[in-house]
Amino acid sequence: MGILVLLVSSALISGSEVAFFSLNYRDYDRLGQEGTGSSKTILWLKEKPRKLLATILISNNFINIAIVILSDFVLKAALPESVFNEWASALLGWFIEPGAEQVAYWGKGISFFITVVGVTFLLVLFGEVAPKVYARINNLKLARLMARPLSFLMQVFHPFSSVLVNSTKLFEARLERSAVGGNTSRADIDEAIELTVSQEKGAGQDIDILKSIVKFGDVTVKQIMRSRVDVVAVDFRIGLSELLEVIQESGYSRIPVYENDFDNVTGILYVKDLLGHLQDPDDFEWQELIRPDVHYVPEAKKINDLLKEFQRERLHMAVVVDEYGGSSGIVTLEDIMEEVIGEIKDEFDDEVEVVYKKIDDFNYLFDGKTLLNDVCRIVGIDTNTFDDVKGEADSLAGLILEIRGQMPKPDAEIVQGAYKFKVVAVNKRRIEQIVVTLPKGPFN
Structure with missing residues (x-):
């Protein structure tokens, strides 16, 4: 009975991995409209994919280990050691005249082999293949069923999952560094481009294009x-x-x-x-x-x-x-x-794509909706300058909201590192205009 309960638990946990990670945006839209307890829990779990996956893997491993231990106990209770020794003696008798030590050794081997093969068959068929096939077809149904149990397990295994997630991030960071040439950083590549191309005529545009190509795969x-x-x-x-x-x-x-x-x-x-x-x-x-x-x-x-x-x-x-x-x-x-x-202009492009005004060499006036990438290009700074603080923001106004955490008032000033932002115009819904002040510029 205990093995059956553990097998069902293993099946539910394994199926949950496929169920949760196969939900698409339409499923999440439907869950958001439902507003039920399970729907809210699923949406909460969606925001923590790494921790959710770590919890599923840890839980499944604990259950599988329990199944192996319990199966070995049940097998030994059902079939005493003497039975395996008789099987070993009969098997060895076909080739040699076995001694007592050989019979005992081979008897344990047969017991271990039966346990491993039997448990592996049960786990693969009923704990992995079957539940994952079912979860692929009924992902939303299974996700609703397992939402609360997984949120509970996430709290129980929080110390283990945190270690696993942090270790994974460290491993990924090392892989990313090796993918761009060992310990070579993006800044090193940009510097190499500038040193290589800077002596050529019209190097400014070539440098910008080469830098854009390097980061092309990282832009969403x-x-x-x-x-x-x-x-x-x-x-x-x-x-x-x-x-x-x-x-x-x-x-x-x-x-x-x-x-x-x-x-x-x-x-x-x-x-x-x-x-x-x-x-x-x-x-x-x-x-x-x-x-x-x-x-x-x-x-x-x-x-x-x-x-x-x-x-x-x-x-x-x-x-x-x-x-x-x-x-x-x-x-x-x-x-x-x-x-x-860079910007492509045709005969219909009468207006400048990025609306801004250069006040002086250190101060620029931008629309709040201007993309951060465009702002950085125009003022001549690296497009990764604000990556540590921008969060999910892609616009200049979004960056201000990420830093302040609330809608600023007109004339509000925000200092981020060596850069200063002054909110010039704002309405109830969005920040309309912002002055960006570069380092070494007047802060007035």
Whole structure:
């Protein structure tokens, strides 16, 4: 009975690993809307993936060890040592005349072999394969069932899981250092680029491009995307004349089309498909020209992987979704290329992409929504300068909120290291303008 209970526990714990780590953003969106106790626990566990995995592995190992020990005890109780000695004597009798010590030695070997083979079969079939197949099909159901037990186990095994997680982080850090050439850091690579290229004509642009290529694989979609508040998109119910006005004003060749709101993008309209219908009446059903093959990407996706997808699928635009399935914005092939070679201008780009004002050599005025990467490029500092304090923020306003922890008041001043930020304009919802002061500049 005890072995059966332990086997069921092992199956539930093993299945939980697949169940929790196979949930997608749609599942999390559904759980967020439910608001039940188990749903909240699952969402809480989602925020601690490393600790959750460590707890599952530690719990499963303890249970498996208990199964092995209990199985050995049960086997010895059911089959006394004399039985194994008889089997060993009969087996050895085919080859030699065995002595008492040989029979005892081989008897223990047979007992150990039966225990190992039997327990391994039970654990693999009923403790690993079967529960993981079930969990793959019923991941949300099993996650709800195991949410509270795992949160309890996470507290019980907190000391062990913390050691395991910290050791893993240390190991990963060493692997990352070796991946870029032993103990070579990003700063060392940047310095080597500057020393190598600085003597050449027009070296400034070449240096920026080379540095961008080095960090290309570390940049996420969220860092380069156009946020939803800045996206030009149209409702599929508008008339042709209104649609043409939006196209003419924006100058874009591809327009996302949504139903009700931007969280429900139904397709992409290619402006070139409208060329033969410019003189059609306002009730022309332009919706038939919408291409429904919308490509969705998560915010955390690396842009080097997205570039490969764009090349493979022959796409130029994707809708960016957050962890709950809502649309965060869009990312285009041009956005990816600009991350390496700088801003690309065409005949429709009348406005400067990054709105800022250079007050003097040490002070710059930026919009709060300006991306941190763009701010660093413009003022001439390393794009990794604020990595230690920016948290999940990608914009200048987000950095201020991460540092302050609350919405600042107008004229508030924030000092971070050698840099100073002054909030110039703010409303109830966001920080609108910020002055960035560089080191050695006037702090007035």
